[in-house]
Amino acid sequence: xxxxxSTKCLYGNGLTSSPDTSGAISFPIYQTATFxxxxxxxxxxxxxxxxxxxxxxxxxxxVASLENGxxxxxxxSGMAAITALFxxxxxxxxxxxxxxxxxxxIRLFNNISKKNGIxxxxxxxxxxxxxxxxxxxxxxxxxxxxxxxxxxxxxxPMMNVIDxxxxxxxxxxxxxxxxxxxTFLTPYFQNPLRLGAHVVVHSGTKYLGxxxxxxxxxxxxxxxxxxxxxxxxxxxxxxxxxxFDSWLILRGIKTLAIRMERASKNTGRIVEWLLCQKxxxxxxxxxxxxxxxxxxxxxxxxxxxxxxxxxxETKELALEILKKVRLIQFAESLGGxxxxxxxxxxxxxxxxPKETLAANGxxxxxxxxxxxxxxxxxLIKELERVFYE
Ligand SMILES: *Cc1c(COP(=O)(O)O)cnc(C)c1O
Numbered sequence: 001x002x003x004x005x006s007t008k009c010l011y012g013n014g015l016t017s018s019p020d021t022s023g024a025i026s027f028p029i030y031q032t033a034t035f036x037x038x039x040x041x042x043x044x045x046x047x048x049x050x051x052x053x054x055x056x057x058x059x060x061x062x063v064a065s066l067e068n069g070x071x072x073x074x075x076x077s078g079m080a081a082i083t084a085l086f087x088x089x090x091x092x093x094x095x096x097x098x099x100x101x102x103x104x105x106i107r108l109f110n111n112i113s114k115k116n117g118i119x120x121x122x123x124x125x126x127x128x129x130x131x132x133x134x135x136x137x138x139x140x141x142x143x144x145x146x147x148x149x150x151x152x153x154x155x156x157p158m159m160n161v162i163d164x165x166x167x168x169x170x171x172x173x174x175x176x177x178x179x180x181x182x183t184f185l186t187p188y189f190q191n192p193l194r195l196g197a198h199v200v201v202h203s204g205t206k207y208l209g210x211x212x213x214x215x216x217x218x219x220x221x222x223x224x225x226x227x228x229x230x231x232x233x234x235x236x237x238x239x240x241x242x243x244f245d246s247w248l249i250l251r252g253i254k255t256l257a258i259r260m261e262r263a264s265k266n267t268g269r270i271v272e273w274l275l276c277q278k279x280x281x282x283x284x285x286x287x288x289x290x291x292x293x294x295x296x297x298x299x300x301x302x303x304x305x306x307x308x309x310x311x312x313e314t315k316e317l318a319l320e321i322l323k324k325v326r327l328i329q330f331a332e333s334l335g336g337x338x339x340x341x342x343x344x345x346x347x348x349x350x351x352x353p354k355e356t357l358a359a360n361g362x363x364x365x366x367x368x369x370x371x372x373x374x375x376x377x378x379l380i381k382e383l384e385r386v387f388y389e
Contacts, residue, residue, distance in 0.1 A: 005187065008065045008066050009256045011062075012066075018054060019044065019054060027247065027250055028055065029243050029244055029247045030053050030054045030243050032053070033049050035047055049240075049243065050240060051235045055244075055247050055250070056074050056243065058246070059074050059246040059247075059249055059253075060073060062250065063187075063202070063208070063220060063253070066187035066253070067187045067193055067200050067220040068193050068222075069193055069222055070224060070227060071220070071230075071231075072221075073218065073219045073220075073231070074204070074216060074217070074240060074246060075216065075217040075234070075239050076215060076217065076239050076245070077205065077217045078104070078201070078202065078204065078205060079105075079203075079217065080217050081203075081239075082105060082108060082217070083112070084234060084237055084239055085179065085199065085201065085230070086113050087233045088177075088226070088229060088230075088233070089113075090117070091118070093119070093148075094119045094145040094147065095118060095119070095120055095121075095146070095148045096121045096141050096142070096146060096150070097120055097123075097149070097150040097151065098123065098124065098125045098126075098150070098151045098152065098155055098162065099122040099124050099359065099360060100124070100156065100360045101151075101152055101181075102152065102156045103349040103350065103351060105181070106349075106351070106352050106356070107352075119145070122356070123141060124160070125138065125151055125167070126155075126161060126162050126163075129163050129167070135166045135170050138170060139170050139174070142176070146174065147176060148176055148177040148178070149177070151179070151181070152181040153180065153185075154184055154185070154297065156307075156348070157307075157309045157342075157348070157349070157362065157366070157368040158284055158360050158362070159284040159308070159309055160292075161292075161293025161297045162296075163296050164178075164180060164192055164197060165195050167197075168195060168196025169196070171198070172196070177198050177199060178192075178196065178197045178199075180192035180197040180199070180200055181200075181202070181203075183202050183203045184305050184334075185305050186207040188207075188257055188303070189260065189301045189303040189304075193222045195300055198221060199221045200218075205217070205333065206333070206335025206336070207256060207260065207306075208249055208252060208256065208335075209252040209336075210252040210255065210256065210259050210335060210336055210337060211252055211336055212333060212336035212337070212338060212340075213248065214245050216246075216249045259337060259373055260303070263373050264303050264304065264306050264371075265376070266306070266371045266373065266374070266379060267287075267306045267307075267308055267369075267371040269379075269380065270308060270371055270376075270379060270380070273380055274383075277387065279317060280310050281313055282310060283309075283310045284308065284309040287303075287305075307334060308369050308371065309367070310367060310369070311361075311363065311366050312365050313365070314365065315364040315365055318365050318367055322341065322343055322367075324385070324386040324389075325341055325386050326382065327374065327378060328340065328379070328382050328383075328386075332347045332348060333370070334368075336370070336372060337373045339371050340369070340370045340372070341367055341368070341369050341370075342369075343367060343368075344362050344368055345357065345363070345364050345366065348368075
């Protein structure tokens with residue numbers, strides 16, 4: 001029997017690996033670095049916490065069940081997860097990525113992966129795939145050294161939607177790994193592995209943790225072979241998530257479903273409000289029927305998420321909003337219960353080359369909201385105050 005997603009948030013697939021017999025409802029924190037052996041060749045299944053720890057293992061099982069993967073690995077941050085993932089590749093390998101990605105991923109690829117001999121082609125995937133039923137225009141980017149495609153959908157911060165099924169077909173035909181960073185929509189709204197992706201990435205710091213209090217990252221896969229290679233990598237490079245942080249994320253995930261419901265409802269209301277304001281010149285949200293990604297997002301996800309990016313009339317107004325906000329806080333990050341506003345050009349995307357920013361439409365008038373679970377009336381009042389008072 002497979003549980004529904006809200007139940008999985010509490011119990012995963014119902015399996016528990018707790019060696020604890022006390023009946024504790026909350027999974028224990030195994031705050032230990034190492035584990036004792038009875039004799040040579042005998043192990044409890046745990047040897048050293050860099051390899052595995054029961055609390056981390058429980059978290060990994062829950063996340064694997066949410067994403068319908070055969071295995072999930074928990075890392076000390078989203079960037080640690082992506083860094084470990086890139087240990088699958090070798091000098092000379094070529095990877096196609098979308099041009100609109102989390103700024104930290106772009107920084108990693110441009111400065112570290114490139115130095116390690118990996119080559120990249122950055123492309124606007126939604127554009128390259130649109131108007132071509134078979135994705136032939138996109139496929140032209142593939143060469144004999146291409147190993148993988150790496151995307152986020154909706155993209156950060158411009159909220160472009162990429163057709164995962166279409167990319168999965170291209171990946172299969174050309175024997176490429178399709179990697180989807182699913183941080184924005186979370187497994188509550190979108191399951192890329194079910195759409196044909198091979199690896200899902202998460203910044204667990206965001207919606208999975210959900211409380212802006214812990215850093216974490218995940219890799220989830222549908223492939224036994226990749227799972228084994230990633231297990232070797234995590235124990236070798238040592239960037240696995242600590243027991244206490246694993247427990248915090250386990251606790252956060254318990255309320256993922258109700259947080260996503262509430263925050264996306266708030267987001268719908270805020271989007272409606274933004275669309276009515278003359279001082280707002282653009283609203284980027286896949287849930288707007290006029291958005292070019294609306295139908296694709298509807299076809300591959302159960303919701304449009306809780307992130308909205310918008311552009312205001314002038315840079316001065318953008319700066320004024322950032323100065324005036326009180327209930328909404330001006331801070332980097334997203335996915336927590338608190339509504340945050342970000343200025344991508346100086347924060348999340350500060351290290352992104354100027355040409356990329358311009359091509360993606362990230363100007364000094366663009367703001368990004370991560371909508372939380374406050375009362376929607378309070379959020380609207382706050383917006384009215386910072387825009388007009
Ligand atoms: C935040 C984020 C990351 C990086 O995760 P950290 O936990 O901050 O290291 C990667 N991808 C996306 C989409 C993110 O929002």
